[in-house]
Amino acid sequence: MMLSLTQRLILGCAALAGLTLWLALATRGAIAAAGHRTLAIALPAAAIVLAILTIVAVLAPLRTLASDAHKIAQGNLDHRSAWAGRDSAGVLAAEINRLAVRLRELRESDAGRRQMEFQLSDAVLQSIFEPIIVTDAKGHLLKVNQSAAELLGPSSTDRMALTNTPGGDKILSAIRDAVAMQKPIAAEGDSAVLPMRIGQHDRSYRLRATPMRDTEGRLLGAVTTLEDVTAVQNTDRFKTQFIAVASRKLRDPLLQLRRGLYAIGQGFAGDLSPLQTDLVTEASREAQILDDLMADLIEVAEIDTGKREMKLENLRPIALLQEVDDRYADQAAQKKVHIEIQAYADLSFIRADRRAVRSIFDNLLANAIRFTPPEGEILLAAEELKNFVQFTVRDAGRGIEADRLATIFDRFNASSESGTGMGLALVRRLVESLGGQIAVESRLGQGTTFRFTLPVATVEAVRHPVEVG
Structure with missing residues (x-):
């Protein structure tokens, strides 16, 4: 020892x-x-x-x-x-004394570096024009920049500020989703726009929540960015109103033009040569496309401005599929395309607007027939998924390029090979207005599949009087 x-x-x-x-x-x-x-x-x-x-x-x-x-x-x-x-x-x-001096120098230099890094990150955070909100994993405020402090007001120093701020529930929901799913959450659609007030001014923001981790990958919380879309909304609103007014003003002259072409094509102005007949037929077709475009524009404008009132009623899925099949049976037969329906007759009723559902199916099935080659097959299907009924429209066309799928539902889609470029944009707006979602899957050479959901009708309990005695 x-x-x-x-x-x-x-x-x-x-x-x-x-x-x-x-x-x-x-x-x-x-x-x-x-x-x-x-x-x-x-x-x-x-x-x-x-x-x-x-x-x-x-x-x-x-x-x-x-x-x-x-x-x-x-x-x-x-x-x-x-x-x-x-x-x-x-x-x-x-x-020992020399070691103490060296340790103090190291501590001071490390603390100084951390202080400088903190001041730099804080300066960067404060210099960002958009509101930035830093929270822990439970949604408690840790830090906000100047823009977010103005937005939240006096409560910006309160850890629980988001629970007491108008629109804070959507921010908390996005933060919880980002933390739970371990990925950035960017809210989409009009429902993602948060109306908030700064002073005497009303502003609109679109949020994005991103998980925040330390150098070892441990989850610390989330960073939420609020993008000011007030000016964009105002511009889009003005554009929508302009398009709606212009479309309505153009429909009357277009109607007169179509009537004139129809009269000429029917020979009311005299016999036509084969060349004249072809020219009138082509002009009539182009006039029809223009009329469809303006009809789509007017309907989208009505949805955006809130003038399109949805008359909700209980609709049976199998009946909707059979109706759209009947409407396009002749067109499909002319192209030798077969339409198959797959759906159980006892599927739950959906709660939707009949006119809107008809527009959705008309746009999707018209595209499917257009792109499906002769002897091809189109599938119309429906199945129940929890509180929704999912509808499927699958064609046997050549498919869509991967780089076009991200913009397939945009208005005036420049990559649209035919049609007005508004049909799929209208379809998405109608589906979302009815409380559903739509998605597309496609590969070159394997056709295209559109799937959209619509909510199931709620079953209301009916009480019947019972006679006693």
């Missing part, structure tokens, strides 16, 4: 005292004989005292240096050892 320094010193001094005592006892007889009895007693005592003083003299600086090192280790980097000298203890004290 290895002995400590203190144990070694005590053992050494004890051995020295014992040796001195043994020598004293060995020479005691001679000293006593010489008449020096006091000296015989003093020598052992002096040896013991000398040993004790040696222990104290050696351990004192060590204890002092150990105490100094302990204080520095506890974090008191301003403490210095007062022991001086050129011996080993003095060298050790100087090294």
Whole structure:
């Protein structure tokens, strides 16, 4: 077993005292004989005292240096050892003092760097024009920039501010989704726009929540950005109103033009040559496309401005599929395209607007027939999924390129190969207005599949009177 320094010193001094005592006892007889009895007693005592003083003299600086090192280790980097000298203890004290100075420099430089990084990140956060809200995983406020503080008002210093702010419930919902799904959440559609008031001004914001993690990947919370879309909304509203008015003004001249072309095509103005017949037929077709475009524009404008009132009623899915099949049976037969229906007759009723559902199916099935080659097949299907009925329209066309799928529902889709470019935009607006969602799947050479959902009609309990007696 290895002995400590203190144990070694005590053992050494004890051995020295014992040796001195043994020598004293060995020479005691001679000293006593010489008449020096006091000296015989003093020598052992002096040896013991000398040993004790040696222990104290050696351990004192060590204890002092150990105490100094302990204080520095506890974090008191301003403490210095007062022991001086050129011996080993003095060298050790100087090294301890130098170590304390170096540790303090390192701590100050690390703290300064962290402070500088904090000030820089805070300056960047405050310089962003859009409101930025930093929260923990439960939605409690941690930090906001100046724009967000103006938006939230006096409650911006309250950790629970989002629970008391108009629109805060949508922000909290997006934060919880981002944290739960571990990915950014960007709200889409008009329902994602948050109306808020800053001073005397009403503003509209679209939010995006992103999970926030530390360097080791641990989840800390979320960063939410609010994009001011007030100007965009105002511009879009003006554009919608302009298109609606222009479309209505153009429909009357277009109607007269179509009537004139029809009369000429029927020979009311005299016989036509084959070339004239072809020109009138082509003009009539283009006029029909233009009329369809304006009809779509007017309907989209009515939805956007809130003038399109949905008359909700309970509709049976199988009946809707059979109706659209009947409307397009002749057109499909002319192209030798087969339409197949797959749906159970006892599917739950949906709650929807009949005219809107008809427009949805007309646009999707017309496109399906247009792109399906002769002898091809189109599938119309319906199935129940929890509180929704999912409808499917699948064609056997050449498919859609992957880079076009992201913009397939945009208005005036520039990549539309035919049609007005408004049909699918109208379909999406109608589906969303009825409380459903729509999606598209397609691969080149494998056709295209559109799926959309509509809510199931709620079953209301009906009480019948019961006669007693």
